[in-house]
Amino acid sequence: MADGLTLECVRESLIRQEDTIVFSLIERSNYPMNSPVYVEGFADIPGFTGSLVEYVVRKTQAVHSTVGRYESQEEHPFFPDNLLPSLLPSYNHPKVLHPAGDAININTTIWDMYFNQLLPLFATEGDDSNYAQTAACDLECLQALSRRIHYGKYVAEVKFKDSPDDYGTLIRAQDRDALMKLLTCEAIEEMVKRRVEKKAMAFGQEVTLNGTDKEVKYKVDPFVVSRLYEEWVMPLTKLVEVEYLLRRLD
Numbered sequence: 001m002a003d004g005l006t007l008e009c010v011r012e013s014l015i016r017q018e019d020t021i022v023f024s025l026i027e028r029s030n031y032p033m034n035s036p037v038y039v040e041g042f043a044d045i046p047g048f049t050g051s052l053v054e055y056v057v058r059k060t061q062a063v064h065s066t067v068g069r070y071e072s073q074e075e076h077p078f079f080p081d082n083l084l085p086s087l088l089p090s091y092n093h094p095k096v097l098h099p100a101g102d103a104i105n106i107n108t109t110i111w112d113m114y115f116n117q118l119l120p121l122f123a124t125e126g127d128d129s130n131y132a133q134t135a136a137c138d139l140e141c142l143q144a145l146s147r148r149i150h151y152g153k154y155v156a157e158v159k160f161k162d163s164p165d166d167y168g169t170l171i172r173a174q175d176r177d178a179l180m181k182l183l184t185c186e187a188i189e190e191m192v193k194r195r196v197e198k199k200a201m202a203f204g205q206e207v208t209l210n211g212t213d214k215e216v217k218y219k220v221d222p223f224v225v226s227r228l229y230e231e232w233v234m235p236l237t238k239l240v241e242v243e244y245l246l247r248r249l250d
């Protein structure tokens with residue numbers, strides 16, 4: 001995103017990212033829970049002791065880092081240790097964020113939320129042995145959620161630029177609670193919740209050719225998607241916003 005960062009274009013990006021999140025949850029819902037994917041040591045991979053999903057995320061993100069994925073300020077790896085630098089020439093991604101924000105990475109919290117809170121809400125019980133496919137879907141969900149939540153840095157930057165005096169006073173006082181209050185817009189949050197619920201209905205509807213089906217079935221419960229946003233996605237985005245603002249004048 002170029003220098004002309006506005007709240008409107010930041011909000012548009014968040015709206016587009018809702019589509020990616022809803023679709024990634026729908027893709028994951030094609031598989032049951034497949035719990036062996038999450039059991040440490042189950043895959044018995046030589047030289048590796050974690051779970052299959054951890055293996056897939058680590059290896060995929062390691063490859064992506066060698067082609068420059070994490071040079072973009074919009075991207076955050078789940079396992080930042082030991083990532084290799086990019087083999088390609090720099091893409092010259094515009095650096096619109098304050099460099100002190102680069103250190104903010106809450107993917108550990110996102111990982112925990114996804115596996116311990118969200119997945120049990122929407123994955124059906126069962127095991128169909130599609131472990132690699134399941135782990136690949138989890139990776140897509142995690143990346144989509146991580147990108148959206150860390151986009152809070154852009155939200156914070158644009159809000160700071162729009163009202164530098166109001167934010168500046170609170171940043172100098174390092175007043176976390178007041179910053180949270182100032183950046184919160186409840187009317188927007190209400191719209192986000194309603195919109196993602198509607199998207200889950202529209203994108204996840206089972207389409208049939210005969211019009212006699214009385215009960216519409218959804219691949220992912222629209223209420224779960226709305227709850228995901230209310231309880232985790234928006235609060236974590238705002239947490240990133242506050243963390244970013246606290247460092248904005250460093």
Ligand SMILES: C=C(O[C@@H]1C=C(C(=O)O)C=C[C@H]1O)C(=O)O
Nearest residue numbers: 155183184185188189192234237
């Ligand atoms: C993104 C914004 O800032 C805050 C974060 C929101 C979110 O995570 O969706 C929504 C409203 C605000 O509380 C905004 O004002 O648009």
